[in-house]
Amino acid sequence: MTTTTSDATTLTIGGTTIEPGVRRDVVIPVLTDLDGSEIALHVHVVNGVRPGPRLAVVTVLHGGEWAAAEIGYSMLKRTDPSALAGALVVLPIANPIAFASGTRNIVDESDSPDLNRSFGGHEDWLADQLGRAVSDHILANVDAVIDFHSGLWGAAMGSVTCGRDYSDPRIAQLSYEMARAFGRRQVRRSDLATKFPGPKSMVGYAGQVCGIPGMISEIGGCGFGDEQEAQWLEENVAGVTGVMRHLGMLAGAPEVAEEIVVFERVHRVNPTCGGMLEPIFPVSGLMRDIAEKGQLLGRVWSPYTLEVIEELRAPVRGLVDMVSRPYPVRPGDWAYLMVDLDSSGTRVLGGDELP
Amino acid sequence: LSDSALIEIGSTLAGTRTRVDLPVTMGLNGQPLALSAHVLRGVTPGPVVALLSTLHGNEWFSIFAMRRLVESLDPQRLRGTVIVVPVANPPAFGRLTRNMPDPSDSPDLNRVFPGQWTWTSDLIAATLTDHVLRQATCLLDFHVGPWGHADCDILIGDDLPPEVAAESERLALAFGSPIVRRSNVVSSFPGPRSAIGYAGNVLGIPSLGVEIGGAGFAPELERAWIQSTVDGVLAVFGALEMIENPPDPRPVRQLVYRNAHRVNPRVGGWLHSRYGGDRLGQPVTAGTLLGAVHSPYTDEIIEELRAPVDGLLYYVSRNYPVHPGGWAFGIAASDGDARWVENPSRQTPAEEDHR
Numbered sequence: 001m002t003t004t005t006s007d008a009t010t011l012t013i014g015g016t017t018i019e020p021g022v023r024r025d026v027v028i029p030v031l032t033d034l035d036g037s038e039i040a041l042h043v044h045v046v047n048g049v050r051p052g053p054r055l056a057v058v059t060v061l062h063g064g065e066w067a068a069a070e071i072g073y074s075m076l077k078r079t080d081p082s083a084l085a086g087a088l089v090v091l092p093i094a095n096p097i098a099f100a101s102g103t104r105n106i107v108d109e110s111d112s113p114d115l116n117r118s119f120g121g122h123e124d125w126l127a128d129q130l131g132r133a134v135s136d137h138i139l140a141n142v143d144a145v146i147d148f149h150s151g152l153w154g155a156a157m158g159s160v161t162c163g164r165d166y167s168d169p170r171i172a173q174l175s176y177e178m179a180r181a182f183g184r185r186q187v188r189r190s191d192l193a194t195k196f197p198g199p200k201s202m203v204g205y206a207g208q209v210c211g212i213p214g215m216i217s218e219i220g221g222c223g224f225g226d227e228q229e230a231q232w233l234e235e236n237v238a239g240v241t242g243v244m245r246h247l248g249m250l251a252g253a254p255e256v257a258e259e260i261v262v263f264e265r266v267h268r269v270n271p272t273c274g275g276m277l278e279p280i281f282p283v284s285g286l287m288r289d290i291a292e293k294g295q296l297l298g299r300v301w302s303p304y305t306l307e308v309i310e311e312l313r314a315p316v317r318g319l320v321d322m323v324s325r326p327y328p329v330r331p332g333d334w335a336y337l338m339v340d341l342d343s344s345g346t347r348v349l350g351g352d353e354l355p
Numbered sequence: 356l357s358d359s360a361l362i363e364i365g366s367t368l369a370g371t372r373t374r375v376d377l378p379v380t381m382g383l384n385g386q387p388l389a390l391s392a393h394v395l396r397g398v399t400p401g402p403v404v405a406l407l408s409t410l411h412g413n414e415w416f417s418i419f420a421m422r423r424l425v426e427s428l429d430p431q432r433l434r435g436t437v438i439v440v441p442v443a444n445p446p447a448f449g450r451l452t453r454n455m456p457d458p459s460d461s462p463d464l465n466r467v468f469p470g471q472w473t474w475t476s477d478l479i480a481a482t483l484t485d486h487v488l489r490q491a492t493c494l495l496d497f498h499v500g501p502w503g504h505a506d507c508d509i510l511i512g513d514d515l516p517p518e519v520a521a522e523s524e525r526l527a528l529a530f531g532s533p534i535v536r537r538s539n540v541v542s543s544f545p546g547p548r549s550a551i552g553y554a555g556n557v558l559g560i561p562s563l564g565v566e567i568g569g570a571g572f573a574p575e576l577e578r579a580w581i582q583s584t585v586d587g588v589l590a591v592f593g594a595l596e597m598i599e600n601p602p603d604p605r606p607v608r609q610l611v612y613r614n615a616h617r618v619n620p621r622v623g624g625w626l627h628s629r630y631g632g633d634r635l636g637q638p639v640t641a642g643t644l645l646g647a648v649h650s651p652y653t654d655e656i657i658e659e660l661r662a663p664v665d666g667l668l669y670y671v672s673r674n675y676p677v678h679p680g681g682w683a684f685g686i687a688a689s690d691g692d693a694r695w696v697e698n699p700s701r702q703t704p705a706e707e708d709h710r
Contacts, residue, residue: 025653042652066651066676069625073654093651100623102676153502153571223502225573226631226673274449276418303415303442304391305374306422326577327570328415328451 009051011087013043014137021049021081030133031126039097039126041133044072044090046079052086053247056142057240058134059091061116061202062105063098067151067222067229071236078237086249089142094134094202097126104152116149117197119205131202139206144178144247145214146240147203150232154277154327155334156221158287158320160184160239162214163192164264164355166207174213176355181246181254182217182239186261186287186319186339189355215243223325224283256351264345267315269336270329275300275309277329281336286323290341293317297336298324316340370398370431379482380475388446388475390482393425393439401435402595405491406588407483407550408440410465410498411454412447416570416577417497420584427585428598435597438487446475453501465498466545468553484553493526493595494554494562495588500569503675504682505580507635507668510564513537513613515555522561524611528696529594530587531604532567533636534669534687535611563591571673572632605698610667612693618660618684619677624648626660626677630668630684638689640665645684651676664688 009020014028028041057075059068072090079088093099095115098106105113110125112118119135121128139145150157160182162175172189179187192204199208206212217239220232242254271277281297282289291297291314300310312335314320322337329335340346349355367373377390406424408417421441428437442448444464447455454462459474461467467474469488470481488494500506509532511523520537527535540552547553551562567587568580586604593601620626628646630639639645639662648658660683670685677683687693 066625069651076654092654096652099651099676222675223571225576227573276415276422301422303409303418303448304445306393306425306441325574326419328418328448330449 009047011045011047011054011141013045013089013141018045018047020047022047023081028133028137031129033097041091041137042093043138044076044092046076046081046084046088048084048086048249049082050085052249053143054087054089054141055244055247055249056089056091056138056145057148058094058138058145058202059148060099061094061147062149063095063100064102064104064153065149065151066099067220068148069093070233071148071240074233074237075240083251084249086247088244088249089138091134091138095130097130116201119200119202120209121200134202135205135210139210139212143212145203145206145212146178146243147214147216148236149216149218150220151222152334153223154221155322155324156224156232156283156286157218157322157337159186159188159218161188161190161216161218163204163207164189165191165193167193168211171207171211171213173354175207175215177246178213178243179215180256180260180351181242182215183242183255183257184239185257185259186263188263188266190264223327228283258351260349260351261319261339262347262349262355263339263343265340265343266321267338267340269297269312269315269338270332271300271310271312271335272331273300273310274330275302275328277324277327277335279324279326281320281323283323283325285320287319287321289320291318291320291338300329303328312336314338317342367394367396369396371396372425372430377482377486380478390440390443390445390479392487393441395425395428395430395433395437395439397430397433397435397597399434401597402492403436403438403490404493404495404592404595404597405487406437406439406495406497407443407487408497409448410443410496410550412444412449413451413453413501414497414499415448415451416499416568417584418442420581420588423581423585424588432599433597435595438491440483440487443483444479465549468548468550469557483550488550488554488558491554492560494551494560495565495591496550496562497565499566500670500682502571503569504670504672505569505572505632505635506566506670508532508534508536508566508687510536510538510551510566512540512552512555512562514539514541516559519555519559519561523555523563526561526591526594527563528605528609529590530563530565531583531590531606532587533606533609534667535609536615536669536687537611537613538615569632571675576632603700605701607698607701609696609698610687610689610693611696612687612689614688614690614692615669616663616666616686616688618645618662618686619680620648620658620660620683621679622648622658623678624657624676625651626672626675626683628672628674630671631673632671634668635671636667636669638665638667639686646672648677660684662686664690
């Protein structure tokens with residue numbers, strides 16, 4: 001169901017028309033849940049005075065990654081429609097159901113608990129319906145999308161990702177250009193269309209099915225203190241600003257790193273058993289310091305015996321793309337992520353080069 | 356304490372540290388449910404102090420202090436015995452939920468002592484009662500903030516037998532918390548069914564609910580809270596003449612109060628805190644704006660949280676999503692029912708006086 005139409009400067013979304021130079025909040029009803037609640041998407045639009053690209057900023061597809069919502073609101077506050085070409089479309093809480101339960105996924109007995117693995121779904125599970133609503137009302141009305149996955153209690157990430165395997169190579173290139181404009185010194189190029197979860201993540205679906213370039217930011221985490229978290233927020237805001245400049249929505253040029261480490265594979269270094277994670281690798285080293293192969297990144301100790309039951313060591317030499325604070329982890333839980341600097345899929349490109 | 360009593364908790368030798376598994380039941384997953392107890396038995400007879408942590412599964416922050424205590428206490432220099440149960444509620448801790456995730460009448464382990472029924476919580480409570488509390492001459496039960504909020508007070512029973520209440524207050528003051536709350540743990544909710552209510556009223560032993568710190572704050576704050584907890588426990592051991600040269604963590608003066616005011620939201624939303632972890636224990640006046648709840652969907656302020664009375668902040672929160680009634684702020688009223696206890700070993704109080 002597509003109910004949206006648009007022309008060069010007037011945007012209609014969810015049945016509401018937003019004139020140029022106007023901010024507007026739009027509520028898009030999605031479904032009625034068993035507890036009687038009306039689940040809706042609350043969309044915030046800043047429509048610029050001049051024609052230009054329309055960029056969607058989507059946060060909290062995973063309910064536990066709620067801190068990212070602050071990025072969208074910060075962008076809304078800082079975006080002046082009179083200085084904007086195109087439109088900024090912000091969806092702060094894309095998954096109100098999982099957000100309300102404080103969980104990554106929707107707690108139901110469905111085949112589709114993970115909204116970010118349910119795009120293009122044809123069933124009527126909660127996540128399928130939410131995914132369709134995002135597709136029909138957001139993706140159908142924008143020219144580019146940024147999806148944020150950060151803010152999980154206990155773990156923080158430090159990189160951005162774009163798809164490299166879209167059927168249309170032009171989309172992959174445009175996506176890389178967006179990720180580059182985000183201003184990081186590292187960009188991950190991932191198979192978002194052909195590998196897990198197929199084009200069923202939002203950005204994968206946008207690139208492969210909708211033909212819209214997109215990127216993912218996973219910068220930041222939660223539970224690290226106000227100062228550190230505020231810094232990550234600013235890095236994300238600066239990144240979105242850079243993308244908007246790159247797209248011509250804002251004046252000026254994005255700040256692009258002189259050299260960019262482009263990588264394809266990451267190694268998860270997560271515990272195989274449950275326990276209390278004791279970090280060794282410092283948060284300050286996130287995507288900055290190189291860990292040598294075999295270096296101790298963290299330990300897990302039993303909360304029952306109080307003894308160390310697992311050591312988490314770097315499987316490769318590389319950058320650390322996820323760090324953790326002390327917290328209880330279940331088997332497989334988030335701890336560390338390594339970028340293999342010696343992998344054939346890792347290259348250093350100049351800021352003006354394309355992969 | 357008789358030596359034979361401790362035999363029941365394990366074959367422990369004087370001057371040793373021993374871990375004992377206390378079997379509870381068999382779970383639906385086919386695995387035995389047991390509690391892990393660490394018994395530090397001193398070289399000479401003396402008090403038996405039980406330390407219970409994580410009766411509420413999401414209040415795991417105290418496990419760090421338990422580990423440090425078990426590892427640092429030297430049984431060769433200890434009079435009496437210390438029994439530490441780092442995780443008193445493994446099923447709830449395993450899911451990081453406050454309560455037992457079962458459809459029972461007894462979801463909250465700290466409301467079911469001594470464990471009358473056969474629900475899992477009751478079975479755990481009965482195990483703790485029979486194997487730990489009945490052997491103890493003093494109980495410290497740790498309840499610290501889960502993700503997002505932090506506490507700084509000691510809870511003791513106001514309606515316990517007078518000699519038990521008096522000894523509980525003496526030990527609570529020795530612990531060094533700036534705030535000590537006297538509460539009706541017997542005659543008010545949940546009746547003498549909490550661990551300290553049961554231990555104080557039925558078993559007649561001094562009992563402290565220790566609430567120091569929480570998770571999700573700046574590393575330096577969390578480290579300080581863990582250290583305060585360790586120092587406080589050692590100070591209690593000192594007050595019981597179990598160790599020599601204990602720390603004296605008492606501040607210049609401590610507030611002993613009765614009237615606690617919870618300032619929690621009536622709506623769900625995003626708590627924007629003005630009084631974070633660094634403001635714990637600080638005075639506020641009636642009417643002070645402590646924080647505001649913003650709609651995660653519109654970013655509008657939907658509720659303001661103000662201090663209802665003059666007093667000290669005994670719990671605070673950081674920015675995080677809250678359900679209706681979720682933890683936000685607590686005020687220890689410095690009213691006519693409160694009194695200050697001076698510490699003569701420290702300097703005279705500063706000029707600011709909130710008596």
